[in-house]
Amino acid sequence: MADHYLHLTSTAPGRFLTRRLGLPQPQRLRRWTLENPTLVGPLLHLTAGESAISDMLSAILAKIGPQATEQTGHPAGIVLDATGITTATGLGKVHAALHPVVRSLAAGGRVVVFGTPPSPDDHHQAAAQQALEGFVRSLGKEIGKGATAQLLRIPPGAAASAESTLRFLLSPRSAYISGQVIELTDAAPDPVADWAAPLSGRTALVTGAARGIGASVASVLARDGATVICLDVPRAEEELARTAARLGATALPLDVTAPDAADLIAAAAPEGLDILVHNAGITRDRRLANMPAERWASVIEVNLDSVLRTTDALLKAGAVNRGGRIVATASIAGIAGNNGQTNYAASKAGIIGLVRSLAPHAAADHGVTVNAVAPGFIETKMTAAVPLLIREAGRRMNSLSQGGLPVDVAETTAWFAQPASSAVNGQIVRVCGQSLLGA
Numbered sequence: 488m489a490d491h492y493l494h495l496t497s498t499a500p501g502r503f504l505t506r507r508l509g510l511p512q513p514q515r516l517r518r519w520t521l522e523n524p525t526l527v528g529p530l531l532h533l534t535a536g537e538s539a540i541s542d543m544l545s546a547i548l549a550k551i552g553p554q555a556t557e558q559t560g561h562p563a564g565i566v567l568d569a570t571g572i573t574t575a576t577g578l579g580k581v582h583a584a585l586h587p588v589v590r591s592l593a594a595g596g597r598v599v600v601f602g603t604p605p606s607p608d609d610h611h612q613a614a615a616q617q618a619l620e621g622f623v624r625s626l627g628k629e630i631g632k633g634a635t636a637q638l639l640r641i642p643p644g645a646a647a648s649a650e651s652t653l654r655f656l657l658s659p660r661s662a663y664i665s666g667q668v669i670e671l672t673d674a675a676p677d678p679v680a681d682w683a684a685p686l687s688g689r690t691a692l693v694t695g696a697a698r699g700i701g702a703s704v705a706s707v708l709a710r711d712g713a714t715v716i717c718l719d720v721p722r723a724e725e726e727l728a729r730t731a732a733r734l735g736a737t738a739l740p741l742d743v744t745a746p747d748a749a750d751l752i753a754a755a756a757p758e759g760l761d762i763l764v765h766n767a768g769i770t771r772d773r774r775l776a777n778m779p780a781e782r783w784a785s786v787i788e789v790n791l792d793s794v795l796r797t798t799d800a801l802l803k804a805g806a807v808n809r810g811g812r813i814v815a816t817a818s819i820a821g822i823a824g825n826n827g828q829t830n831y832a833a834s835k836a837g838i839i840g841l842v843r844s845l846a847p848h849a850a851a852d853h854g855v856t857v858n859a860v861a862p863g864f865i866e867t868k869m870t871a872a873v874p875l876l877i878r879e880a881g882r883r884m885n886s887l888s889q890g891g892l893p894v895d896v897a898e899t900t901a902w903f904a905q906p907a908s909s910a911v912n913g914q915i916v917r918v919c920g921q922s923l924l925g926a
Contacts, residue, residue: 490866490882493889513888514633516662517595519898525658528563528593529553535580536571540646544568544601547650551657562588564597564657569619570641572602573612581622589630597657598626598636603643604670616640620668627666627921628886635665635887635921641910645673648910654682655902663895665886666921669914674850677810677906685905687712690756694718694743695767697727699867700816703893704764707901709734713762716755718743720767743767743793749800759808762904763801765794765815768834770869772827783830790834795841802853809854812904815842816896817861819917823925835861839915846913856912858903863919866890885920 495501496512505512517523530552534541548554548566565588569581585598592598600623605613619638627636637656641649648671655661679685691708695701696717709715715736719727724740731738739755741748752760768790771782794815801807820828821835838859846857864870864881870890873881882890896918903911917925 490889492879492882511883511888513883514594514631516633516887516889517659518662518892518894519659523659525552526563526593526595526597528561528596530564530566530657531562531588532566532568533584533588534568534571535584536569536577538568538571539643540570540601540641541568543646544649547646547653550650551654561591561593562596563593564599565589565592566599566601566653566657568601570601570603572615572619573609574615575611575618577615578618578622581619585626589626592630592632592634594632594634595662596632596634597661598623598630598634599653599656600636600638601649602638602640604640623668624666624921630886633662633887635661637665638668640668640670642671642673645671645910648672648674648676651676651679651685651902651905651907652911655898660898660902663887663891663918663920664899664916667916669911669916671910672850672912674909674912676909679905679907681712684712685907686762686901689761689904689906690714690716690758691762691764691904692716692718692739692752692756692760693764693766697723697730699869700862700865700893700896701764701766702730703897704766704900705730705734705736707894707897708762708764708904709736711901711904713904718752718767743797744788748793749797749804749806752797753801753804753806756806759806759811760801761808761811763798763807763811763813764900764904765798765813765838767793768816770828770831772831774827775829778830786830787834787837790831791837791841794838798841798845802849802855805853807853807855810906810909811853811855812908813849813855813857814900814903815857815859817842817859817915819861819863819919819922819925822861822915822917823922842915843913850912856903856909858911858914858916860896860899860903861915861917861919862891862896863917863922863924864890865896865918866892884924885922887920889920891918891920
């Protein structure tokens with residue numbers, strides 16, 4: 488459904504009216520297209536205090552886009568290296584670096600702050616680095632103009648692992664992500680031969696792929712070079728076949744709750760899967776006091792239990808190749824809760840628990856990363872059916888004052904899936920425009 492308010496604020500009379508009334512003025516987001524694959528404008532590289540990664544960071548940024556040599560003009564992105572901040576007083580250097588330039592950031596620009604994991608042994612360093620999280624989350628809420636802000640934590644000596652994440656965050660692909668904290672490991676990135684097709688030669692399976700977010704995920708993975716298997720329930724077989732045909736993919740009509748689902752998935756990919764996307768999900772909303780047991784059980788079964796069973800079975804069978812990627816779909820409902828969705832929120836919070844627990848073991852035992860996307864208000868047929876006032880509240884209650892699109896979830900999934908994203912593991916990234924709900 489069209490966002491008529493967003494269209495109104497894109498016109499001169501609409502901007503005047505909403506400014507006078509003190510209403511949100513969302514900036515239409517610029518997403519990736521073949522014609523516009525990068526941000527428009529230079530990248531500004533700043534440093535707060537001392538840095539041991541400055542040269543490496545400069546080399547990565549030089550690959551991504553043109554760097555600004557002076558603090559002038561309107562940079563498309565600002566990268567602030569704050570890895571050397573170890574004291575409370577040192578935080579003043581963060582202010583000193585960004586205060587003079589933040590107003591000059593171009594519309595739809597990006598701010599990425601580099602930090603390090605808070606130390607368990609040095610409470611001064613931990614306080615200073617944790618302070619960066621509050622700073623970035625607040626900056627994301629006040630920066631405006633469709634711009635975003637993220638905190639990227641890297642362990643000492645692991646700056647080279649940040650390239651795929653920087654390429655994502657400093658691009659139109661991350662348009663609907665803001666206020667996020669992403670913590671990398673020190674895992675070495677696998678090489679990418681062609682950044683225009685980083686998934687070339689990899690096989691991906693996407694559940695719930697007939698329509699909506701799942702179809703968009705399958706489309707973006709195929710665009711990035713993957714061979715895709717689209718899975719959905721047999722009753723959606725006709726729509727599934729159309730989606731698969733459009734992408735040159737394989738259709739696999741299958742109920743993920745079936746006892747033999749993992750075996751059938753493995754048989755559909757005899758050479759093994761490189762990317763496994765758990766996107767299938769259902770809602771059966773009702774307040775707990777009015778919720779029959781079958782409504783509770785069906786949501787837990789589809790959204791969580793089937794994910795646990797198939798993941799365990801596929802890993803045990805070696806059906807997910809080394810260097811593989813598992814991506815699950817959580818939700819901000821699993822983080823903040825939602826009225827009438829105790830079953831759904833429980834299932835999506837369970838996905839978060841699965842990711843955090845499994846990620847280090849999957850990496851150590853199988854060479855596989857495990858991450859999750861947590862969508863907020865995404866414009867789909869389901870949200871189009873939400874009552875008008877609730878729908879408008881969902882759209883405006885985030886820092887970007889608009890709903891996201893299925894492709895925003897898909898782009899995040901594709902970043903997780905890249906071979907160069909080996910260091911991205913155990914992360915829950917909200918695709919919600921920095922919703923005002925939750926953390």
